[in-house]
Amino acid sequence: MSLKLRDLIRQVRACKTAAEERAVIAKESAMIRTAIREEQEHYRHRNVAKLLFMHMLGYPTHFGQLECMKLVASPHFPEKRIGYLGMMLLLSEQQEVLMLATNSLKNDLNSSNKFIAGLALATIGNLATPDMSRDLAPEVDKHLSNSNPYLRKKACLAMARCLRKCPDMVEDFVERVVGLLNDRSHGVLITVVQLMTQVLVIDREYILEEGGGQYDGEEDAYYESPTRTAFLKLVPSLVKLLRNLLSMGYSPDHDVGGISDPFLQVQILTLLRLLGANDVKASEEMNDVLAQVATNTETSKNAGNAILYECVQTIMAVESDDGLRVLAVNILGRFLLNQDNNIRYVALNTLAKCIADGAHAGRSGDGGGENGEDANTAASALQRHRTTVVDCLKDPDISIRQRALELIYHLVNQENVEALTAELLNYLVLCPRDHRGDICSRVLKVVDKFSPEDRWRVDTLITMLTIAGRECESSVQSATTIYISQSSEDLRAYAVHKLLKAIRDDDGSQQGLLNVGIWSIGEYGDLLLKPYSYNPPSSGGNLSEVAELSAMAPESAPVTVSFMALEPTSVVEIVEEVMNRHTCPLEVKQRALTCFTKLRERFENSADAATLEKIQNLVKKYEGSSSLELQLRSCEYGALINAIKGVSVKGGDGDDIFGANQGSESVSETVKTAAKEALARMPVVDIKLIQRKRAERADALMEGDAMDPFDAGSSDDAAPAPSSSGGGDLLDLNDIFGGGGPAAPVATQNGNALKAPSAKIEATPNNDVDLLADIFSAPAAPAPAPVATPAVGGFDIFGGGQPAAPAPAIQNNMFATQPVAVNPAPSLGSSLVDPFAAPTPSQPLQPSAPAAIPSSPAAVGGPTPSSVTVQGFSHQGLTVEFESSKPDTWNKQNSLLVAKFINTTDAPLYGLHLQVAVPKYVTMEMKPPTSTTVPVTGGSSTKQVTQTISVTNTMLGTKNLMLKLKASFTSKGTKVEHLATCSGFPAGQY
Numbered sequence: 001m002s003l004k005l006r007d008l009i010r011q012v013r014a015c016k017t018a019a020e021e022r023a024v025i026a027k028e029s030a031m032i033r034t035a036i037r038e039e040q041e042h043y044r045h046r047n048v049a050k051l052l053f054m055h056m057l058g059y060p061t062h063f064g065q066l067e068c069m070k071l072v073a074s075p076h077f078p079e080k081r082i083g084y085l086g087m088m089l090l091l092s093e094q095q096e097v098l099m100l101a102t103n104s105l106k107n108d109l110n111s112s113n114k115f116i117a118g119l120a121l122a123t124i125g126n127l128a129t130p131d132m133s134r135d136l137a138p139e140v141d142k143h144l145s146n147s148n149p150y151l152r153k154k155a156c157l158a159m160a161r162c163l164r165k166c167p168d169m170v171e172d173f174v175e176r177v178v179g180l181l182n183d184r185s186h187g188v189l190i191t192v193v194q195l196m197t198q199v200l201v202i203d204r205e206y207i208l209e210e211g212g213g214q215y216d217g218e219e220d221a222y223y224e225s226p227t228r229t230a231f232l233k234l235v236p237s238l239v240k241l242l243r244n245l246l247s248m249g250y251s252p253d254h255d256v257g258g259i260s261d262p263f264l265q266v267q268i269l270t271l272l273r274l275l276g277a278n279d280v281k282a283s284e285e286m287n288d289v290l291a292q293v294a295t296n297t298e299t300s301k302n303a304g305n306a307i308l309y310e311c312v313q314t315i316m317a318v319e320s321d322d323g324l325r326v327l328a329v330n331i332l333g334r335f336l337l338n339q340d341n342n343i344r345y346v347a348l349n350t351l352a353k354c355i356a357d358g359a360h361a362g363r364s365g366d367g368g369g370e371n372g373e374d375a376n377t378a379a380s381a382l383q384r385h386r387t388t389v390v391d392c393l394k395d396p397d398i399s400i401r402q403r404a405l406e407l408i409y410h411l412v413n414q415e416n417v418e419a420l421t422a423e424l425l426n427y428l429v430l431c432p433r434d435h436r437g438d439i440c441s442r443v444l445k446v447v448d449k450f451s452p453e454d455r456w457r458v459d460t461l462i463t464m465l466t467i468a469g470r471e472c473e474s475s476v477q478s479a480t481t482i483y484i485s486q487s488s489e490d491l492r493a494y495a496v497h498k499l500l501k502a503i504r505d506d507d508g509s510q511q512g513l514l515n516v517g518i519w520s521i522g523e524y525g526d527l528l529l530k531p532y533s534y535n536p537p538s539s540g541g542n543l544s545e546v547a548e549l550s551a552m553a554p555e556s557a558p559v560t561v562s563f564m565a566l567e568p569t570s571v572v573e574i575v576e577e578v579m580n581r582h583t584c585p586l587e588v589k590q591r592a593l594t595c596f597t598k599l600r601e602r603f604e605n606s607a608d609a610a611t612l613e614k615i616q617n618l619v620k621k622y623e624g625s626s627s628l629e630l631q632l633r634s635c636e637y638g639a640l641i642n643a644i645k646g647v648s649v650k651g652g653d654g655d656d657i658f659g660a661n662q663g664s665e666s667v668s669e670t671v672k673t674a675a676k677e678a679l680a681r682m683p684v685v686d687i688k689l690i691q692r693k694r695a696e697r698a699d700a701l702m703e704g705d706a707m708d709p710f711d712a713g714s715s716d717d718a719a720p721a722p723s724s725s726g727g728g729d730l731l732d733l734n735d736i737f738g739g740g741g742p743a744a745p746v747a748t749q750n751g752n753a754l755k756a757p758s759a760k761i762e763a764t765p766n767n768d769v770d771l772l773a774d775i776f777s778a779p780a781a782p783a784p785a786p787v788a789t790p791a792v793g794g795f796d797i798f799g800g801g802q803p804a805a806p807a808p809a810i811q812n813n814m815f816a817t818q819p820v821a822v823n824p825a826p827s828l829g830s831s832l833v834d835p836f837a838a839p840t841p842s843q844p845l846q847p848s849a850p851a852a853i854p855s856s857p858a859a860v861g862g863p864t865p866s867s868v869t870v871q872g873f874s875h876q877g878l879t880v881e882f883e884s885s886k887p888d889t890w891n892k893q894n895s896l897l898v899a900k901f902i903n904t905t906d907a908p909l910y911g912l913h914l915q916v917a918v919p920k921y922v923t924m925e926m927k928p929p930t931s932t933t934v935p936v937t938g939g940s941s942t943k944q945v946t947q948t949i950s951v952t953n954t955m956l957g958t959k960n961l962m963l964k965l966k967a968s969f970t971s972k973g974t975k976v977e978h979l980a981t982c983s984g985f986p987a988g989q990y
Helices: 005-015 017-037 039-057 064-071 077-089 094-107 114-127 130-145 149-165 167-182 185-212 219-224 227-232 235-247 262-276 280-296 302-317 323-338 339-365 370-383 387-396 399-409 417-430 433-451 454-468 474-486 489-505 509-530 543-552 568-580 586-600 609-620 628-645 669-678 687-703 730-737
Strands: 532-534 562-563 810-812 820-822 844-846 867-875 878-885 894-903 909-918 920-928 945-953 963-971 975-984
Touching: 005 039, 017 039, 017 064, 039 064, 039 077, 039 568, 064 077, 064 094, 064 909, 077 094, 077 114, 077 235, 094 114, 094 130, 130 149, 130 167, 149 185, 167 185, 167 235, 185 219, 185 227, 185 262, 219 262, 227 262, 227 417, 227 920, 235 262, 262 302, 280 302, 280 323, 302 323, 302 339, 323 339, 323 370, 323 387, 323 920, 339 370, 339 387, 339 399, 370 387, 387 399, 387 417, 399 417, 399 433, 399 454, 417 433, 417 454, 433 454, 433 474, 454 474, 454 489, 474 489, 474 509, 489 509, 489 532, 489 562, 489 568, 509 568, 509 586, 543 945, 543 963, 568 586, 586 609, 586 628, 609 628, 628 669, 669 909, 867 963, 867 975, 878 975, 894 909, 909 945
Parallel strands: none
Antiparallel strands: 532 562, 810 820, 867 878, 878 894, 894 945, 909 963, 920 945, 963 975
């Protein structure tokens, strides 16, 4: 015999371990299964009650679902009550067994017992599926007009569930809902208002879903929907109902904390918020009662605070006037003074949301319309509570501090940016370290947008790096260096003096400060050798100086901020001390090497020989470092310093590291000039120009106007439209290489149709657009001349006339080192072409220049010449040729290109840098050049500079190999850049 419910509860409570509890539950579950199997009807309600207890403890009870159905079908109320309760707890709407209860629910809805009908309505409100909603909606509708308020309120909640599951039925029940709003029962009124709210939400979601989720036109359709239009007519009734609640005296049935039915007031305010959105007339009708709620509600109890919070939400959502919005902001300001952290948290969240929505409305308004004025009014009202918001940054609760921080970002404007930024920096000292990175990024945005002057911006960023240089992102460091480089010479001097002082006082933990400071010392170290003075203004000014002066002499005028001139030795020692710390990061050491190298050039005319020698020794110190980057920088920077001094540096093979000195122990003036140019100040970076170009490029790609010319899917059918710049999208490859002049136009041929060799493409600036369709198809070879072969007498079966002097035919041999040309025999007058004829043995075999002989597309995949020389480009004395070969005889897709650099000028070319781009169907591996200095070709004891490139054409035979080249070099002190396209590789072979 199974236990009673109370005995099971006692046994479970008496268990001392989880294992004992599981044993008790397992034993009782087995007994319940036995009772279910034996159809013990008199214990069924007890067993279901025990299953509910087990379900509350988290144990599986699915085996009792059908028992609930049987209890629901029982004619006795106690068993129905247990059955419906078990159905609502043990079943979900996904259970198929739930369909078995539809008939029982329908019967119970028609029961004369209001409690049985109430159980059925409660079950529908919790578990109704779409099918059950359609079947039972008419029965629920009958109870909406029931004379008993107990059933009417339950029917409203059940109807809300039915309409949520079947939104297409909304319009059929609108009139019935409207009639219930005049009910005298508060319980019915609450459920009716909830039902109306649900109907509006369901109607909006249904309209948006029907429109595919597009929130432009469908929003307008929602505001004009019949359901909303019918409910808008009830706004006066809702306003009257809310006003009656405010003026109602004490009612013991509805009073909560001295407020009459706060639950109904909150529900009405929620409904008014939905109805007043984007509706001026409805908003005007509710403005007075909203003001009455905001001013007359008692705030000493939580019930009053809940009503005020909902009232503020409604005021901000509807088209209310300026005074009402100011009142709402003042209510939230009073919430900030509350001792309850929950209320303060809600107030901060709501204020941030209101200000963000107001700013969005102000941007969407046309030149300061009503929305913009409202936003400005609400923001100006919030500025009066700025001190209270700032005080929240000192709250011990981290969630309050975070919400206050979010709100302060929205409060910043041109007038208060200095004060609020100072508060943010103060909070930066106290906040957890994992939050500092985000705060630094936000401060950077604030400074960038609202900075009153350049000096204040630089000073703020340096102060921030001093506090949180370890946690700030690299973007903050980059922005600081850009701002310093863009500033005036006077501001640069101030920044580098301040950074040097900060580095000297730092313990080496602020890596961001070290990166920016060491970079600035290297760039503008010569400014440290001069004294600097600055008179801060009486109002505002720099954060740290003004704070110090205010603390020392609050009533005195600001004093002059001065920095003494430093000796070159002192500057070098400060950077050396940073570099010698055992905690110094590798990145800082790399920047320090660059700094020393630039200081060597900056102090050339001001430091003594010992200091200059010390700088050079510090650079050479890391020539044997285990860090490859430090070792490389040390060697290269040492070579630059020696070049400036005029000393020739020998490489590992005995040659000068810079190129052709031809045995001389000194370097030329050209090399000295190039070395000094490398150590000159970094040019000013226009970050806004870069961002604008990137945005324009991204917009063009999003609109589909810019096609990637190196896309393997380029077709010959679609040619893109010309760009506005007058050039084709092929020239957009200049952006890949960092800009420069347009590349020389390339004439190509379509691989799908052979063209005559004389066919040319006019090289105009606009014709590159037309090349996109064809540029990556395999170029067609010129029509080969007919090959004359030994013939037998007869007529030419192709009807050709006397052939012209034929070109030598290629005899391909996979194992030959050079392609063999076969000179054809002289043709006879009326010869018949023998396609199987072999060359006459008496004719000598002579090697021919393979690059000059076009190959036939029919030879694709056949044997290829061992090497082919293809002209890359020739520009201002630099000629690039590619010696092409096939390294693998079994894989024709792989090719080895050796770029040979030829200098036809009378002076070496320095700083050679070749960049290559290939189509997407080509993979490439590029090795560094043998030297970055190209000596004069043909000179004595000079070595030719080469660079090896391995390519794989995965579409060999369909598309030809093509290279986009960008070369940069320095010729006679002038930097040269050139863009070119190389597409002269033999068709079908590369």
